Amino acid sequence: MDAAEKTSVDESQISPMFDVSRFHCRACLGALKPPTFTCEGGHLVCGTCLDDHAQVCTGADVYIACSDEHFIVRDANLPCFFSEFGCNSRSVTYKAAADHERACQWAPCYCPALGCEAFTSPARLVDHFRAAHAWPVTEVSHGKPSQLAMPPVGPLRDGVHVLVTKEEQSVFLVSASASPFGAATEVSLVCVRANGDPAPGVPQFKCRLWVESPRAGVDPASVTFPVESKDMSGWSVAAKHGSFLTVTPDLLRGASGDTPVLINVRIDRIGGGSSCCFY
Template sequence: MSEQQERKRGSTPGNDEQTLSGKKPRAQPQVVAPGVVVKQEPEEAGAVMAVQAMDEPQIKLTFGVSLFHCQACLLPLKPPTFKCEAGHVVCCTCRGKHGQASGRAATYAACRERDAFVRDAKLPCRYEEFGCKSLVVYYQAADHHGACEWAPCSCPAPGCDFFTSPPRLVEHFVADHRWRVTKVRYGAACKLPVPAPPQGCHVLVGEGGRSVFLVSQCALGAATAVSLVCVRANGDAAAGAAQFKCKLWVEVELPSNKDKLVLNMSAVRSSDLSGGFPAADMNVFLAVPPVLLHDASGDAPDLMVCIDKACVPGGGTGQE
């Protein structure tokens, strides 16, 4: 992340301590008062733990992260957990490793009390300032952050260092760059003008408003290369495969015939746009030759775009 991006994105929560706002507790005399904070030693990093039960009020507590980390692999504890006679708590898969590391055989017992805390410990998403309101189970935080659709992306306009989540980038594109925005329905074709300077790109917003796409152009010799990218910081890595597929085509009425140029994209690339607009030689693109840039009337042709959700491992489709 560049220094410019750090300046533009605004302040972020401190690394030493994270807090969680719980629900206001109901009046019950035996319950700890709301807002009670229990802190460990100053040098220990904080982790938020919300004690949750079906009919119980919620409070916020701060614990040292060592209570939530396996003492063998040092990663967040995942249920079921086990405790040896020395009091060390480890994950199920680390029992053998921990015994070997200690140099002696160890006896482990299920640590159901710790499991209850591990399952309920939650903290705000690290991208809360960019719009994510999720409360994430602590040991699942890495998976959430790797897939979070609110992870920030860059504005690709030259000289612009704006940096925020894709949905909020749309507002910036309109207010600061006057780029055209079109809402699209998955599986349905929409008609756009072939992008050309000075506009340079067209913004497409998928159903639900959370997935954002950019249609951009660049010169490719005498032709125009038109490409489409999903604006998402971690879309491909999160799903294990691209979440969307796309079809681009141009139809042109010429005096003697009607020409059609089609590009089928089985996988739409995701990008955080930190390097600006994706270059034609780095992405799949539709190369529109000069003869197809104008129809019989001399007007620019329409670009037809159809975006749909792609199948992902497990037989489902990409999530919006």
């Protein structure tokens, strides 16, 4: 066998099918983490779960290291569970699959427009927002202020401004609703993400929203808050969000009718590891 032939044999892969429960730990019920062991009762457990299993199984006095499962769970590569929504990660190892899916930015979310049933990854929703709803999309950078026209106040179909960060293509929606306490307008910002809970590789953000008065000597309205992540299921502009900017009519008095009200937005990344870990 010459060298070229040998290389092609070494690099070929097979995709066997197994019942996934075969690779679940009897104790923690999650994906087996090597090194793996079997008890005398034949139960497969993670190396870190031996003590837990011993409390419920009479066969757990003796454990045998099991090399077959060890190598499979250590070496097997799986496509991401969200590949149908655009994730092309093909090299997720079995034991890392749960961590990858917790951080995968292709996990699907809902289109929040009233009556719309689109359900796909945030990146594909951006194309949908543009094509199906004509919502404006603006590319922004971490730490750099951007100016947007105030979205129309009202139900979602009337307008939302979509922001996409250049750095890791995170998707944010800026929306405006009438304040329940009078004539003010509330502007909110949310991250469209199914798995935004703090976890390794999941970036977290804070944002600052502010509006300058057209008149000299009037303080701007300004607020800074940590950005919430939502899969947008059942979301509506009028629902109470964690934080929002209140823009009073007084602040805007003096603006001529045809001058659009501009909102300033700045999004900063506040944690979640380096962007190389964000799949």
